[in-house]
Amino acid sequence: MQPSLASGDPTPRARVQDEIRRDIIFGKLPAGTRITESSLATKYGISRVPVREALRALEVEGFVESKPFAGSTVSEIPVDDADDLFAVREALEAATARRAARRAAAQFSAGGPDTQWWETRRELAAILDEGDEAVASGQVELLPELNIRFHLGVAELSRSSSLTALLRQIAGKIEWLYASDVDSRGIRSWAEHRGIMAAIDAGNAEAAEQGMAAHVHGSRSGYLSRFKEKDANAM
Amino acid sequence: MQPSLASGDPTPRARVQDEIRRDIIFGKLPAGTRITESSLATKYGISRVPVREALRALEVEGFVESKPFAGSTVSEIPVDDADDLFAVREALEAATARRAARRAAAQFSAGGPDTQWWETRRELAAILDEGDEAVASGQVELLPELNIRFHLGVAELSRSSSLTALLRQIAGKIEWLYASDVDSRGIRSWAEHRGIMAAIDAGNAEAAEQGMAAHVHGSRSGYLSRFKEKDANAM
DNA sequence: CATACAGCGATTGTATTCAATCTCACATTT
DNA sequence: AAATGTGAGATTGAATACAATCGCTGTATG
Numbered sequence A, B: 001m002q003p004s005l006a007s008g009d010p011t012p013r014a015r016v017q018d019e020i021r022r023d024i025i026f027g028k029l030p031a032g033t034r035i036t037e038s039s040l041a042t043k044y045g046i047s048r049v050p051v052r053e054a055l056r057a058l059e060v061e062g063f064v065e066s067k068p069f070a071g072s073t074v075s076e077i078p079v080d081d082a083d084d085l086f087a088v089r090e091a092l093e094a095a096t097a098r099r100a101a102r103r104a105a106a107q108f109s110a111g112g113p114d115t116q117w118w119e120t121r122r123e124l125a126a127i128l129d130e131g132d133e134a135v136a137s138g139q140v141e142l143l144p145e146l147n148i149r150f151h152l153g154v155a156e157l158s159r160s161s162s163l164t165a166l167l168r169q170i171a172g173k174i175e176w177l178y179a180s181d182v183d184s185r186g187i188r189s190w191a192e193h194r195g196i197m198a199a200i201d202a203g204n205a206e207a208a209e210q211g212m213a214a215h216v217h218g219s220r221s222g223y224l225s226r227f228k229e230k231d232a233n234a235m
Numbered sequence C: 001c002a003t004a005c006a007g008c009g010a011t012t013g014t015a016t017t018c019a020a021t022c023t024c025a026c027a028t029t030t
Numbered sequence D: 001a002a003a004t005g006t007g008a009g010a011t012t013g014a015a016t017a018c019a020a021t022c023g024c025t026g027t028a029t030g
Helices: A012-025 A037-044 A048-061 A079-109 A115-136 A140-157 A161-181 A187-201 A205-226 B012-025 B037-044 B048-061 B079-109 B115-136 B140-157 B161-181 B187-201 B205-227
Strands: A064-067 A071-074 B064-067 B071-074
Touching: A012 A037, A012 A048, A012 A161, A037 A048, A048 A064, A048 B048, A079 A140, A079 A161, A079 A187, A079 A205, A079 B079, A079 B161, A115 A140, A115 A187, A140 A161, A140 A187, A161 B079, A161 B161, A187 A205, B012 B037, B012 B048, B012 B161, B037 B048, B048 B064, B079 B140, B079 B161, B079 B187, B079 B205, B115 B140, B115 B187, B140 B161, B140 B187, B187 B205
Parallel strands: none
Antiparallel strands: A064 A071, B064 B071
């Protein structure tokens, strides 16, 4: 699996894949835009082959749609699916938080040092500090990126590659939803992260699960209330 | 998006991708197996380029893991994630069933004929008939494939490509779990499909959602009870 | 005037070729 | 003897070249 939190991409293919995804999420490539492989190849200074590989991956991720011999286009922003995506994310992240807490508890009871776990845990601490600093200095525009990294970090602590992969996809969609309309998430939402992290560190699976579920649920409510005038059918 | 139910794959890349996935799910490629691009290329009589594209897609799908310049290996069967995967699937499919029912209701109230919807609906009817026939003739080995097609068909009725894509991935994992240990699913489980379909057709969103949730929940319980002796830690 | 269709430019899909990197065995050193 | 450095072979990553298909325009035809 590619390094999820710190993306030190060694190959052009991975780098281009991330670049295209970002361009889609942040609106540089609007929905419906036709994507030609040649243009991307020349734009990033590489050949078509790695571009094609990136497109195949992004197709599975749901950001582009391709038809054989007809080319690729940017997918529609899943705004109609927002409510359901949040619901799935709630179930998903409740599971990752619970598992992360379980694993933290196991960390003190027995077994080796598990350097990988501590590495991720340390990274999460840095993310929390960075986010607090961003809040203190008023740079709320940094929060969305940090928010994703925090949640993916918790998923990584859960040591479930399946759940982490699923969250990565849903998180991408959620980010897409936010970025298309609003530039930053709430500050209060960020503050809840500390509590979740504390529950995980304490090995309290129930508290971690419920804390994460409430956190995501609140995020969902915030999102829906913000856009309720646009989507009257949502709920 | 690729044709999900009837997979008429025009390009070798898509065909090989499906073939590799099947080989992984049904154990021909055990977990941890090292995959070299050349071997797959010669095996399927194509060059390495489409094989690489297939591998990039399967990597996102979670069936293989790759490290730059080091090659790809078959991922571990997500047996530890089974419980959580079922939980996520329950939330996911409850949403697709509810949306499918909503869309069915809208079908009669207003709007054009929506041939695409009816096409999928007709395909679902055929799947149900096929499954019943398989049950009647004792060919339970056909049920897993039909089961996936039914659930993906409902997702397609929901007209949410995001949810459908997510379900496709989770369904792949679930199938992987089943195929690795047990050859067929229960007959009773199949019989529940008719009720869900009826709720969708009636446009009864609540009944569809709850029926699907109960169906998936029962499937989860059945799976866990069957393997509870192997995984004592799974709840 | 609407319509079918043939040709052509553009684009995608694949094959081939070359460059970059990793793995692993083996020799060397402490 | 254990650890470390080194080089050959194998494998992946990417670039280029070629084949197959699509979409569109322009024309001929009823």
